[in-house]
Amino acid sequence: xxxxxxxxxxxxxxxxxxxxxxxxxxxxxxxxxxxxxxxxxxxxxxxxxxxxxxxxxxxxxxxxxxxxxxxxxxxxxxxxxxxxxxxxxxxxxxxxxxxxxxxxxxxxxxxxxxxxxxxxxxxxxxxxxxxxxxxxxxxxxxxxxxxxxxxxxxxxxxxxxxxxxxxxxxxxxxxxxxxxxxxxxxxxxxxxxxxxxxxxxxxxxxxxxxxxxxxxxxxxxxxxxxxxxxxxxxxxxxxxxxxxxxxxxxxxxxxxxxxxxxxxxxxxxxxxxxxxxxxxxxxxxxxxxxxxxxxxxxxxxxxxxxxxxxxxxxxxxxxxxxxxxxxxxxxxxxxxxxxxxxxxxxxxxxxxxxxxxxxxxxxxxxxxxxx
Amino acid sequence: xxxxxxxxxxxxxxxxxxxxxxxxxxxxxxxxxxxxxxxxxxxxxxxxxxxxxxxxxxxxxxxxxxxxxxxxxxxxxxxxxxxxxxxxxxxxxxxxxxxxxxxxxx
Amino acid sequence: xxxxxxxxxxxxxxxxxxxxxxxxxxxxxxxxxxxxxxxxxxxxxxxxxxxxxxxxxxxxxxxxxxxxxxxxxxxxxxxxxxxxxxxxxxxxxxxxxxxxxxxxxxxxxxxxxxxxxxxxxxxxxxxxxxxxxxxxxxxxxxxxxxxxxxxxxxxxxxxxxxxxxxxxxxxxxxxxxxxxxxxxxxxxxxxxxxxxxxxxxxxxxxxxxxxxxxxxxxxxxxxxxxxxxxxxxxxxxxxxxxxxxxxxxxxxxxxxxxxxxxxxxxxxxxxxxxxxxxxxxxxxxxxxxxxxxxxxxxxxxxxxxxxxxxxxxxxxxxxxxxxxxxxxxxxxxxxxxxxxxxxxxxxxxxxxxxxxxxxxxxxxxxxxxxxxxxxxxxxxxxxxxxxxxxxxxxxxxxxxxxxxxxxxxxxxxxxxxxxxxxxxxxxxxxxxxxxxxxxxxxxxxxxxxxxxxxxxxxx
Numbered sequence: 001x002x003x004x005x006x007x008x009x010x011x012x013x014x015x016x017x018x019x020x021x022x023x024x025x026x027x028x029x030x031x032x033x034x035x036x037x038x039x040x041x042x043x044x045x046x047x048x049x050x051x052x053x054x055x056x057x058x059x060x061x062x063x064x065x066x067x068x069x070x071x072x073x074x075x076x077x078x079x080x081x082x083x084x085x086x087x088x089x090x091x092x093x094x095x096x097x098x099x100x101x102x103x104x105x106x107x108x109x110x111x112x113x114x115x116x117x118x119x120x121x122x123x124x125x126x127x128x129x130x131x132x133x134x135x136x137x138x139x140x141x142x143x144x145x146x147x148x149x150x151x152x153x154x155x156x157x158x159x160x161x162x163x164x165x166x167x168x169x170x171x172x173x174x175x176x177x178x179x180x181x182x183x184x185x186x187x188x189x190x191x192x193x194x195x196x197x198x199x200x201x202x203x204x205x206x207x208x209x210x211x212x213x214x215x216x217x218x219x220x221x222x223x224x225x226x227x228x229x230x231x232x233x234x235x236x237x238x239x240x241x242x243x244x245x246x247x248x249x250x251x252x253x254x255x256x257x258x259x260x261x262x263x264x265x266x267x268x269x270x271x272x273x274x275x276x277x278x279x280x281x282x283x284x285x286x287x288x289x290x291x292x293x294x295x296x297x298x299x300x301x302x303x304x305x306x307x308x309x310x311x312x313x314x315x316x317x318x319x320x321x322x323x324x325x326x327x328x329x330x331x332x333x334x335x336x337x338x339x340x341x342x343x344x345x346x347x348x349x350x351x352x353x354x355x356x357x358x359x360x361x362x363x364x365x366x367x368x369x370x371x
Numbered sequence: 372x373x374x375x376x377x378x379x380x381x382x383x384x385x386x387x388x389x390x391x392x393x394x395x396x397x398x399x400x401x402x403x404x405x406x407x408x409x410x411x412x413x414x415x416x417x418x419x420x421x422x423x424x425x426x427x428x429x430x431x432x433x434x435x436x437x438x439x440x441x442x443x444x445x446x447x448x449x450x451x452x453x454x455x456x457x458x459x460x461x462x463x464x465x466x467x468x469x470x471x472x473x474x475x476x477x
Numbered sequence: 478x479x480x481x482x483x484x485x486x487x488x489x490x491x492x493x494x495x496x497x498x499x500x501x502x503x504x505x506x507x508x509x510x511x512x513x514x515x516x517x518x519x520x521x522x523x524x525x526x527x528x529x530x531x532x533x534x535x536x537x538x539x540x541x542x543x544x545x546x547x548x549x550x551x552x553x554x555x556x557x558x559x560x561x562x563x564x565x566x567x568x569x570x571x572x573x574x575x576x577x578x579x580x581x582x583x584x585x586x587x588x589x590x591x592x593x594x595x596x597x598x599x600x601x602x603x604x605x606x607x608x609x610x611x612x613x614x615x616x617x618x619x620x621x622x623x624x625x626x627x628x629x630x631x632x633x634x635x636x637x638x639x640x641x642x643x644x645x646x647x648x649x650x651x652x653x654x655x656x657x658x659x660x661x662x663x664x665x666x667x668x669x670x671x672x673x674x675x676x677x678x679x680x681x682x683x684x685x686x687x688x689x690x691x692x693x694x695x696x697x698x699x700x701x702x703x704x705x706x707x708x709x710x711x712x713x714x715x716x717x718x719x720x721x722x723x724x725x726x727x728x729x730x731x732x733x734x735x736x737x738x739x740x741x742x743x744x745x746x747x748x749x750x751x752x753x754x755x756x757x758x759x760x761x762x763x764x765x766x767x768x769x770x771x772x773x774x775x776x777x778x779x780x781x782x783x784x785x786x787x788x789x790x791x792x793x794x795x796x797x798x799x800x801x802x803x804x805x806x807x808x809x810x811x812x813x814x815x816x817x818x819x820x821x822x823x824x825x826x827x828x829x830x831x832x833x834x835x836x837x838x839x840x841x842x843x844x845x846x847x848x849x850x851x852x853x854x855x856x857x858x859x860x861x862x863x864x865x866x867x868x869x870x871x872x873x874x875x876x877x878x879x880x881x882x883x884x885x886x887x888x889x890x891x892x893x894x895x896x897x898x899x900x901x902x903x904x905x906x907x908x909x910x911x912x913x914x915x916x917x918x919x920x921x922x923x924x925x926x927x928x929x930x931x932x933x934x935x936x
Contacts, residue, residue: 036868036908043874158874166864177867237449237882237918238418240471255877256418256469260921272741273914275563275575279928282921293925295472296449296918298884301911372722376616376641380525397615404615413600413703419852419881426852427703429600433607434516435509436588436733438850438882438918439598449882449918454509454556 002176004030006351007193007202009181009216013042013157013336014343015208016164021348023173030202031168032195034180034212039271041210041336044233044303045157046251046259049089049338051122052096052149053107056114060363061312064342066120069151071341076155082170085163087155088254094152094246095132097143097288104128104145111147124149138242142287146247154246156253157337164344176200181209184219189321191220191328206351207330210306211269217330223316223366226332228269229307232277233261234300242291250285250292258295260285261303271302305334308369313339315347315364317356327354330366373407385459396457403430403440403452411465414442414452418469425468442466446473479505479578481794482565484557484736487515488537488780489772489787490584491544496788498549500795505576507555507567513541515586516606517780519613529641530613531633537780558923559914560740562767566915566927573923580767580794583737583755584787587730587773590752591887592626592837593845593855596699597726605727609634618643619723623708625697626727627652628831629673632680634725639687646721647690649697649710651728653834660830673823674830692717696836699724728833732774735886738912740768746905749828750777751838752890753909759814760793761786769794777828778821785817839891839898847895848888850881855895862899868908869893882918885910 008019011033022029051069055062069091076089098104108126115122127135128145135148165175179195186192190203207213207222217224238256249262262284263277278300286293308314313333320326329351333339350356375382375397382397389411396405406412413427420426430440433453444450445462448470452463481497483490486508497504514521518537522545527535544551552569559566560583564575589604596602605624611617612634623646624635631648638645684691697710708719731752738744742763743756754776761769771790772783792810795801840847843856853876861875869892872878878892879885885892889910897904915924 033867036870037911040874043870162861162864162875169864175865177865177871234924235880236921238469240469242472257880272561275559275561275566275927278914279925282924283928286921286925291472293922294447294920296882296920297915297924298880298882298918299913300915301913372621373611373617373619376526376529376612376618376643378641400615400617401611404611404617407611408617417850417852419850421852426598427600428598429603431603431607431849432589433603433610434588436883436886438886441882456511 001198002030002200004028004174004202006030006204006206007032007191007200008206008208009184009193010207010209010212011165011175011177012038012040012208012210013161013164013340014210014331014333015206016161016168017336017340017343018206018208018331018348018351019173020164020168020171021344022352023168023171025348025352026172027352029168029173030200031165031173031175032179032181032193032200033175033177035178035196038180039211039269039304041303041306041334042157042161044231044301044305045337046233046261047155047157047253047337048094048246048251049091049153049155050094050335051151051338052094052124052147053110053114054335055312056110058310058312059117060359062114062118062122063120065335065338066118066122066151068339068342069153071345072153072155075341075344079163079167083163083166085159085166087159087163089153089155090254091153092245093148093150094154094248095127095135095146095148096248097146099142099144099287101144107147122149122151135245136243138289138291140287140290152246154251155337160337160340181212181216184216186220186320190326191320204327204354205329207328211304213330213332220318220320220328222318222328222330223314223332225366225369226306226308228267228304230263230265230267230270230302230304231261232263232273232281232300232302233259234278234281234297235259236295237298239295247288250288258292267302269304271304273300273302306332307334308332313364314366315356315360316366317351325354372410373404375408385457387457387460388462390464398457398459400457401433401453402442402444402455402457402463403433405457406452414440415466416468443470448472479503479576480798481580481582482507482576482578483582483584484560484565485515485584485586485772486510486513486544486551486553487517487584487586487772487783488540489783490515490582491540491787492784493582493584493771493787493791494549495543495547496791497795498547500791500800502795502798502800505550505552505578507552507557507565509554509556511553513544513551513553516610519610526613526616529637531637540784556917557736558917558919560736560768561914562765568919568923573919573926575927579798580769582761582769582771582790582794583774584772585733585736585774587777588733588886590728590731590833591891592726592728592833593840593847593891594698594837595842595845596701596705598846598849599699599701599705600703601701601705601722602699602724602726605631605634605725606730608725609637612637612641619725620644621646621721622723622725623647623649623719623721624725624727625649625651625708627833628727628729629677630730631727632677632684635689636680636683639684639689645689647692647719648684649692649694649708651694651697651834651837652831654693656830656832660826663826663829673827728837729831730773730777731890732776734774735884735912735916737763737768737770737774738909739914739916740765742768744909746903747776749825751832759789761790762793778824782817782820785813785820788813789817835898839894847891848878848881850883850887851877853878853888858892858895859899862896869896869910870908872896873910879910884916884918885912
C-alpha cells in the first residue's frame, strides 16, 4: 500500500507542479499518475505562456495569469538548475493574428477591456499589416494586423512536465506511473484511493487529474464541472527559424518545428482528428504565413482541454475528518503551462499550509457556479 | 561504392542539376540509386546536431521507410529520393540541416 | 460510390483487387510505387535480370500482368497518408485528394527490421533489402560490400550478387547457434520447412563455392568518421575487423503497421515474429469493421500467403457487402484457407530459426542511437525510464524519440523492446507509439487540398 501525507492525483503539468512545490517545502508527497496513454493536456498544448486578452471579463484571472507570466523566467531557471533540463522558455512576446479589419477592431476592444480592472497592466500594441510585416516578414497579405504583447512567452510543455516530475523526485517526492485513481473516499483521518496498482492512503489529497476530476471530485462532494474541449493540433518537421515570437495559433519551437492549432470542439473524449478541421487549420495557417504551404506536417492529434463552464480556473479546498483538518483540494485549470509558476509556488504553499488565501477563495472557488 | 550492373542494357541519360552543377543521370532510375551510382552521397546532414557536430546521412532502406534519403527536388525540400525517379531537367540539391522553407515557388 | 479501396499493389493487394473485381465490387488500388509488384515483385515486368533474380521472383509476373490487364482502377504513385472513418487521403501525381469507400484493405507489406548498433547511421550502411530493391528496380549494385545478419533474404541477395558477377567481400552471419536446435522442435513445420532449409543450404554452398568468406559472428559494430570505414566483429571471443565502404544489414522483415496503427485498430505483440501485428481474424477483419488487412502487413508469411490472404479478405468483404453469399464462396474460402495453412506451417520453424539475437532487438550499449531522426540514444531512454517514464508515448514526449520525419517507423519497435528489456515487462505491457495521421509527412498545402474539393468527397 502507498501512503503519504499528501497525495496528488494526476501527474500532468498541473499535478506535477503542485507536487514539485510541496516536495520543495519538504512535505511527504506522492503523485499518482496514469499510464502511457493518459489524456495528457501537456501533449496537446502549443506551449504558449499566453497573457494577452486572457481574463478580459475576469480581472482576477487576468492578474493571476500576468503574475505567472512574470514569474516564468525564474521558474525555468530554477528547474534547469535543479534538473539540468532546458524547458526552452523564451519571452519574445506574441501576436494575436486578425484576418479582417472587423477582427482587428474587436481585438482592440478586448485588449482595452482586459486592462480595465486589473492590478497588473499588460502593455500591448495594436499592429496594422505593415507594422506586423516589419516584425514577421513572412506574414501573408490576408492578415489585417494583430495585437502584440511583450509579456507573452513560449515554453516546451513536454520538457516542463519532465522537469517537474524529475524535480519532485529529486526533492524526495514519489512518482507512481500506471496508478490511475478510480475511486476516492474518506478514510480514518484522511483519504483512501483505489488505483490501478492497489490502495493508496493520504492525510491530504490534491485532485489535479484534469478531466479525471469530473468523476473523482464529486466522490468527495466537490466540484467536478469540467468537460473536454477538443483542439486539433498539427506539427511540422523542423525548419529554419522564421517566427521570432509566438502567435495565437502557430508557434515555432526551439527545435524548429511549428505547432499549429486553433479548433475548439465539443467531441467528448475522442482524441482523434477530422480531415475537415485539419484541412481548414492548414488553410488558415497558410493564409497567415503563405510559405508554410510547403512545410510538411508530421503529426496531428486531438488534444482535450479541461474546461470549466466559464473557462476560468477552479481552486477549491474542503476539510474532512472528525475535525475537518484533513484537506482535499480540487484544481481544475486549462492553462497549466502559463500558470505553472503559480501552481508550484503560491498555490503549493497554500496547500502545504492547508488553507487557500482569501483572494483565491473569493475569485476562484466553485461557488460562483451555484445559482 | 555503387555501380550499374555491367550486364544491364545502358539507360538513356538525361540532364539534371545537382547542387548547381549540370550532370547526367540515367532516366527513370530511382533518384536515390542514381545519386549513389554518381557518388553523390551523403545526401544531407541531419537537422539534429550530435555531440560531435552535424551527422552525415545517406539512403538506408530504399523503400520509403527511413526518410534518410531526403533531398530538395525542384525547390521542394525533404523529398524522399528513393521514391522519386530521375527526370530530364530535374533540379536536385543536397540538404544541410533543417530546410529553409521559402515562399511561393509554383 | 467506391466499394473497396486497396492500399498496396504487391501480391496481397493485386490478388485482392482481382478477387474483389470478380465479385462485382468497384475497387480502387492506391500504390506508392509507379509499377505494380510491391517490394517482393518490384519491377517484376522487367525481364532483363531474370537469370540473376531467380524463379521465385518472376513467379509474380503473371499476377502483375493479370492485374494490369484487369481494368481495375489502379493509381500508381499515390502516397496514402491518412486512413480514418472519414476517408482515405493520399497525394498522387496531381496533388492531394480524399476518397471514401465502404471498406479499406491494407496490403502495405513489410519493412526491414530496424537493427540499431554503433555506427548504423553512417553513410555506407544500408539494409540488404535496400540492396535487393536497387538491384531489381535500378540494376544498381555495391561491389565489395560486407553482408551482416541473418535470414533467408541475406543469402538470397548474396547469391544474386554472385550470379550477377558482383564481388562480395564477406558474409557475417549472426544467427545464434541455439536457434537451429530450438527451430527443430517445431517438428511438423520443420518437415515442411526442410524445403526452405535445403534451398537456404543450396544458396550457402553457392556462396561458398564462389570463395566468399562466411563467418558466424557473435556481435558487430560499424565504424567510420563521416562514412563507413570498418566493420568490427567478434568470432568465438576474438575481435576482428574488415575494412569496407558498404555494409548491408539484415535481420528479417516485420509488418509495416504505421497505417494500421494510425487507424486506431487494436494490435497485439507477436513474440514469435517479435513485432506488432494488427489484431485480425482469418479474413483480415480488424476491430474496425471498415478496415481489413492482408499480406505481410498482418504478419510475415511471404508472397504466396500474401496472395492467399488477399483473396480471403476480398471474398469476406464481398460477402459483407452482399455481393456474394456465404454458400457461394464457401468452397473457395475453404480451399484458399487450406492452401494458406499449408504455406504457413513452416512459419513457426522459420521464425524460430531466424529469431534475432536479443542485443540486436534491444541494444545494450548506451551510446547506440535508437532514434535516427532525433538522435536519441539508448542512454537517454535509460535515463527517462529511471525517472519513471511509463511507456513509449511519454518517452516520445520526454526525449523526442519518434518525432522526426520517419515518424517512429525506425525507432518504434526498438523503443518498445528496449523499454521492455530495461523494466522486465513484456513488450505487450510496454505498448507502442500512438501513430497519428498524417502517417507520411504532407505539406500544409496538401492537407488544405482535402478541404478544397468538396465534390470529390461525394464520390
